[in-house]
Amino acid sequence: MSAADLIQPQAADAEAPRQRGLLSLLLIANSTMLAVYMGVGSVLLPTQIESVDPVHKVTILGIVGGVSAIFATAFNPxxxxxxxxxxxxxxxxxxGAFLSCAGLIFLGTVRTALLLGIGxxxxxxxxxxxxxxVTALVPDRVPLARRGTASALVGLALPVGGTLGVLIASRTxxxxxxxxxxxxxxxxxxxxSLSFFFRDVPRERIVPKVSRQAKVAAFLSALSHHDFRWAFIGRALLVLGYFSVVGYQLYILDDHITLPKGMHPTDAMAILTPVSMLAMAVSTIVGGLLSDRWxxxxxxxxxxxxxxxxVTVIPVxxxxxxxxxxxxxxxxLAFGCFMAVDTALVTLVLPKAEDAARDMGVLNIANAGPQIVAPFVASAVVTVAGGYGPLxxxxxxLALLGALAILPIRSVR
Incomplete structure (x- = not known):
């Protein structure tokens, strides 16, 4: 059942304050999630790996990042x-949150590459x-006309959460x-907070009686839809290009960039991340609002x-x-606008409203799946090509190919 089915026209005004509250809590929920991803993935984990084996840090980070992303890809959908x-x-x-908290505490206690990978x-x-x-709550509860605004507000989670996560990680x-x-x-x-203030909206339980083969086919059925498939490909290519570089940013700052005298790579991260995320926040808001208006x-x-x-040619x-x-x-600026508007675009090409979480989970393979490949690609490029310029x-x-993949989408302007 879609949000449009849940909200009757005469109740729209009464629901508006509650929706604004929902979006605020969704922003917080997504921000803390991305604080974990960015803080651990960009700073804490690479720092721990470097302390364990500084000689093979690039290879180890590639293996740990790639294998862990397999778990992300499988568990999301x-x-x-x-x-x-x-x-x-x-x-x-x-x-998910409480078990993740336990896993993070475990990560803080281990001192070997194997246990870091497992954790x-x-x-x-x-x-x-x-x-x-959390991702499914937007198509669940937000009307179609406000998807761009909602996606922009939720999209602020990346600059807000990313900055917070990296600052916390850099300081600790x-x-x-x-x-x-x-x-x-x-x-x-x-x-x-999100669960307490916004209890579950009653939804019809879906328990299909089908074979295992049919379940697998249904699970990936969204990819048979032309527009959803191209949105998936575009997202996957851009994310692959983005994380191939961002995942190694600490090592890039250490080994490739000439930093000012006295500045350490973690200090540079604590400056670069807020700067990048501020730009991302601006483009997220502007891109989301303008895409709705036009x-x-x-x-x-x-x-x-x-x-x-x-823009990747600049550091080269x-x-x-x-x-x-x-x-x-x-x-x-580029990544913030892309993620805000692309999220709105995807909610408009979902095949079925009743399968929103499943299909958004399939789409999230385009987020998590490339992160399986990105560490291996990055490690191979740096090792074989002998530097971070080719990376x-x-x-x-890859990002340019992602831009081209958007062109075949037909049902959204």
Missing amino acids: IAGALSDRSGKRNPWILG WCLVQATMNSYQAA SGSPSTGYLVLGVMLSAAAA NRRKVFVGVSAALAGL ISPTWPGMLAFSILNG FLTGGA
Whole structure:
């Protein structure tokens, strides 16, 4: 059942304040989720791996990142489908957050590459169960006419959460256990607040009596729809290009960029991330609101993906601190607009409203799946090509292909 079915015309005004409250809590829930992803993935985990084996840090980070992303890819759509079948979101939100908190605390206690890998796999699995349920709340409860605005507000989670996560991680990199604990508690508090103030909207339980083969086919059936498939491909290519570079940013700052005297890579991260995320916040708001006002999605998504690809040449031409600042600002503008408007676009090409969480979970394979490939691609490019310049160019080429993949979408302007 879609949000449009749940809200009768005469009740629209009465529901408006409640929707605004929902969007605020969704912003907090998504922000803490991305604080975990960015804080751990960009700072705490690479720092721990470097302390364990500084010589093989690139390879180890690639393996840990790739294997853990397999868990993310598997658990997101599975949890989404199970959430659809149960007719409830809150148990998955709470369970995923609390189990993730336990996994983060475990990560703060380990000191070997193997245990770091196991711990991060567990966190990825539980975080993606949480993410699948939270993501489904937009198509569940927000009317079609407000999807762009809602997606823009929720999209602010990346700049807000990313900045917060990296700042916390950078300040606690000398004591990772503290950073993990703070991030885990924040996530749990956000999940508890969302579940307490917004109880589950009654939804029809879907328990189909079909064969296992039919279940698998139904699970991926959204990809048989032309527009959904191209939206999936475009998202996957851009995310692959983005995380191929961002996942190694700490090492890029350490080994490729000439930093000002006395500045350490973690200090640089604490500056670059807020700068990039501020740019991302601006483009998220502007892109989402303008896409609603003009009722246009494809042009915003395509242009922002193309910009994300083009700006990767800056750190190649100028591997300096000013060059990295310029790249971070422009890349933030491009990625923020893309994610805000692309999320709105995707909600408009979902095949069936009653399968929203399942299909959004399938789409999230385009978020998590490329993160399986990205660490291996990045590690191979850096090792074989002998530097981070080719890595930037590879990420840029993938983003440009993502821009081209938006063109075949027909049902959305």
